[in-house]
Structures are given as C-alpha cells and as structure tokens.
Amino acid sequence: MFFHCNYFxxxxxxxxxMYKSIWIERTLSTYANIYFxxxxxxxxxxxxxxxxxFKGVVCPFPLQRNVTHL
Structure with a gap:
C-alpha cells in the first residue's frame, strides 16, 4: 500500500x-508564430x-533579409 501511494x-x-513541458512548448511556439x-x-x-x-541606404537589421533581393 505504501509503495502504491508513492507510485501514485x-x-x-x-x-x-509532462503537462507543463507541453504547455511551455506550445506557448513558445505560439509566441514564435505571432512574432514571425x-x-x-x-x-x-x-x-x-x-x-x-532603402534601395540606396544600408538597411537596419530587421529589414536586412528582405532588402537584399530588391
């Protein structure tokens, strides 16, 4: 009985x-999707x-990846 209680x-x-890790993972992925x-x-x-x-100026960091193909 004691073992069963401990196991429970x-x-x-x-x-x-496990539930907390799943919740944290979902929360982080949700924030990542919203930020993206x-x-x-x-x-x-x-x-x-x-x-x-932006065509003639060095662009700031957030726009760097999108301006390069202009």
Missing amino acids: EFSISRGIL VMDQQLDSITLKKALCF
Whole structure:
C-alpha cells in the first residue's frame, strides 16, 4: 500500500511535469508564430512605405533579409 501511494504520487508529479513541458512548448511556439507574422507584416509595410529610401541606404537589421533581393 505504501509503495502504491508513492507510485501514485510519482505518477501525478510526472504527469504535471509532462503537462507543463507541453504547455511551455506550445506557448513558445505560439509566441514564435505571432512574432514571425508580426515581423513579416512590419517588414512588408516598412518596405512599401520606404522602398526608394532603402534601395540606396544600408538597411537596419530587421529589414536586412528582405532588402537584399530588391
């Protein structure tokens, strides 16, 4: 009985740990997706507004990967 109780507590704590790791992974991936979408929208908006300016100027870091193919 004592062993069963310990095993039960261990399984609960293991389940909580697994659930927390899944939750953290989902949260991080959600934030990464939101950041990626916002980053892409910001880049496209900025490039549309300042297209002529960025062709002749060294671009800042966030726009670097998109300006190189202009």
